[in-house]
Amino acid sequence: MWAKRYLSLDASRPAWAYALDAIIANHTTKSAKAARPRTKINVFLQDWNANTTTRSGLPVYARNLLNTAKKHNLSLGAIKMDKNLKRKLPLWYHLGADKHLKKLNNTTISDCLREKHGVTTIASLQRALRGEGGCDAPIYGQESVRDNCTCTTCQDLRGRGCKHPRRCRQAADRLLHFILPKWNPEDATPGDGLTLTRRRKRRNQDMLETSEGDFVFDPSVTEKGELSEAFRVFVEEDTTRHPPALRPARGRVVHQGKPPVQLKTSSTVFNALRAWKSAQEQMVSAQLAQDKSATLKKR
Template sequence: QTWSPNERKWPKRHKEMLKCAKKYGVEFDTFNPSRGIQGQLPLWHHFGENEDKTQVNNSKACKCLRANHGVKTVQDGLEIMKRLTNAEHKRSPACRCLACSEDRRVRNCENPQACIKAVENRLSSLVPKWDPRQPQRQSPEPSNNASSEAFVAPPPITSLTEGFRVLTRTLNQEPRDPQPPQPRDIPLDQDAPIKLFVGSATRRSNAGKLTAGGGLWRNDNRDGHAVLRLPDEQPQTALNAEAASALVGLRRAPQTQAVELTISKKALHRALTTRLQALEDRGWIGIAEREPLRALAAELKARTAPTFFREGDREIGCEKAAQLARQGCSEQDKVAVSKTSKIVFEVQQSLQLRGAKLSSLTQATAYAGIKELKASVTRKASDNSVKQITIASQLNFNSLPSPAQVWKSIRHKDFTRQVRNLLWKSLHSAHRIGSFWKHIPECEARGICQFCNETEDLEHILLKCKRPGQAQIWALAKDLWLRKHTSWPELSIGGALGCGLAAFTDEKGRALPGTSRFYRILISESIFIIWKIRNESVISKGGEPLPTNMIHNKWVHSINQRLLFDRILTNHAKYGKQNSINKSLVLQTWSATLLDEEDLPDDWIKEPRVLVGTEPKSSHPPSQPSGRRGRGQ
C-alpha cells in the first residue's frame, strides 16, 4: 500500500525489518496478474494507483464502505458492484432494490449509490494492469507445425507470496510505465507469418579485441534486413548479438501479425522458453546477456500476435543472416553497421518484472544482487595491476583479456589456495611492503630493500632483487621450461601475476593445454617460493640470506610435490569427476620435464620415484678427507 505507518511505538525488531525492506526495495509486482490476485489486494491506498489521477481514500462514502460495509479488498468492492447488473437497481440515492434497502436497514448506510460510485472511482484510479474489470491477455494457440514452438509468457502467480520481489532498484531500472500490455483479443492479421532469420558471428582483431556482430534476414524483403554490431559496453558474445538481432526484427514487424523466428543458438531458445521463468524469478541477476534478453522477452510479451520459434542453421535464410552477421563484426563495414545501443537498452517497463522473486531467492543470488545494487568502487592500484597483466598477455600470447577475465584467471583451478591468495593480494597491492611503510613514522626503513637500497615493492621482490633466491629460482624455472618449449616468455610483473592467462599453441594454431598448464604451475610455484624465502629471510632471520642449496631444494621439492599431487588426483574413483584430473592432461603437462624420462613407460602415473628433471642438492658441506693431519697443518 501507499500509506506509511507510524513507527514510533514499534518494537525495535519490526523497525529494523521495515528499514531493511525499504533499503533493498521489497515490492509486490507480477506480470499479467490473475483475477484471484487482483481481488486479494487492498482496495484502499492501492500500490497500483495511477499517479496521474486524483486518489480519494477518505471521503464520506469511503469511510462508510470501510466502517459499515466492511470493504477491505478489491474483491469486496466487486461484490458491492454486482448489484449494477440487477435490473431492479437504479443509479439513484432513492433506489429501493433489495440490496440497497438491506444496506440502509442492516448496515446503516445513508446513500448506497454513493458507496457504489466510490468503489467505481477507486477501481478506475488503478492502472489497467490491476483493474479486474479489464480484459486479460490470453496465451497464443499452440502451433500445428511440429518444428516450431509458440512463445508463452510465464503463467500468472497463484498466491500473494509469489508476488513479493526484492532488489527492485538494481540494474538501472526506471519507474514503471503505467501503460499496460495490450490484450490479445485485438483482431489479428490473417496473413501468413513473417519469417525472420537471425545469426551471429564473432571476430578477434590482431590486437586481441573481440567484436560480436548480428544479422537479420526477412523473407518478404520489406525493410527487414539488418547488419548489427553490439556496443562496446555490452559483452561481445554470439548469444548477445543474436538476441539483439531478434529484438530488432520483432520491433520492425507488426504486432498484429504472427512471426516465425528461426534462431541458431540453442541457449537463446532455452532462455526464451524453458528458462525464462527462472531468469525472471532471479531478476536477471548475474546474467551477462541480461540487457538484450530482458528487452527481447519484454517485446515478446507485448506482441498481440503469436510468435513461433524454430531452430536451424542450414536454411537459406540462416545462411543469409550469418553472412550479414560476419559483415557486422568486420572492421571494413563500419558504415553499414547499425547503432544498436539504444535498441538493446530500451525496455517496455510495464512488461518488465523488477527485482527477484523473494520466495525463491537464494543467499548467493541475493548477495550478487546486493553487489550490483552498490556502485562499483575502482582502486588505482588494482587498475594498474590489471593493465600490466593485460599488456603482458598481449605481448606474450597475442590476446587482450577483459578485466573480468584477468580477475577470473587468478582463481584458476591449477593454482593452489595459497597461490590464489598471494595473487589476489598482489593485484590489490595489499601486501605490507614498499610504499606501505612510507607514511608511517619511524617505519620508513621497512619499505627499503636492505640488499639493493631500493623501494621493496612486489616487482622488486619477484624480479629485480639481488638477495639470493630470486635470480636462482628463475634460472631453475627457465632451465626446466626449455626442456619442454623452445622459448622462454619475457618475464614482467604483469606476465608473472597473469600466468593464469597462458595460452600456448603449436605452429598450426592449435591449443596446447598441457604446455599452458605446466607454465601456470611453474610460474605460480616459483612466485610463491620467492615470496616465502624473502619473508623467511627478512622476518625470521633478520635479513640474513638463505643458503643457495636450501633455496634450490625448496624449489625442487615444491615442483615435485605438484607432480605428486597430479599423479594422485588422476584417481577418478577416489576423488570423483569434479576433483580429479584427466590422466592424459597430466601426461601432457609433465612430458619432457621428468628425470630419466627415456627409461619411463608411456604411462608413468603409477610408477614409483617419478621426479622432475632438476635434482636436489646436498644441504651439507663436503666432508674433510680422512687421515692424520701433519704438524703445521
C-alpha cells in the first residue's frame, strides 16, 4: 500500500512522497554518485539505483518500501504507451535510453538544457528542440542561424544565461534520437488494433452505471492516462526494453512519420544527364532513319 501511494504521480500524490523522492535521491549506489542532483527525479521512473544496504543511512521505512518493490519486480512495465504518456517520462537516466544518451546525462551542454531551458521530461525536451514555441529557424544546413539569432526566444535564452541556443537545440535533437523506439514519442508506432470502439465503451459505461447488459473486456495493450497506471509487478526486464509484437497491417501499408527524402544535385550533374538524354534520343532517331532507309531499298 505504501508503494502504491508513493507511485501516485497525479494530483492526488501525498506530500510525503515528494520528500521521499529527495531522501532516496541522496542515497544512491556508487554508479549513480556522478549524477547531478537535478537529474534524479524518481527511482522507479529512471535508470539509477538507490542504496538499500543498512550502512547507506537510508531510513528503514524507505528501505522496506524499495526492498519490497524489488522483491516483487515492481517496475514501469506497460507493454505499449501512447505518445502523451511517453512525453511525461523524465529525460535524464531514461529507462529507454541507449548507451549514447547515458553518456550525455552529465555534460556541460546537458547542464545548460536543465538549468537554462528547464529540460526535465521528454515534453520539455521537445519544446527546447522546437525553439520553445518561438524560434523556427533550422538547426542544420546552410539555412540554419548562428547563436546570434535575433528572435525573441533566442534573446530570452541568452538573457537566462544560454550562450549557444542553436547548439542546445542540436543537442536536444541528438538526445531525442538516442531514446529507443518503444519509448520515443517521435516514432510512429502502429496501433495495436485491439481498442474497443467508442460505442462499445459507452455501453460498458452504461453497464457500470445501471448493472444491465454485458461488459466487454478491453483487450488493448496501449497504456494511456497517468504514469501511475503503467506500473506492474513481476515484470521481466525484456518487457521494458523491447517493443511489443503487433499484428501486421493488412493490405497496402503507407508508412507515415518519416520525412520525404530530398535529393539535391549540382548543375554539372544536371547538364551531364541532359546531354546523355539528348544523345540517347539522337541515337534512337538515327536508328529509326536507318531502318526506314533499309526498308525503302528492299522495295
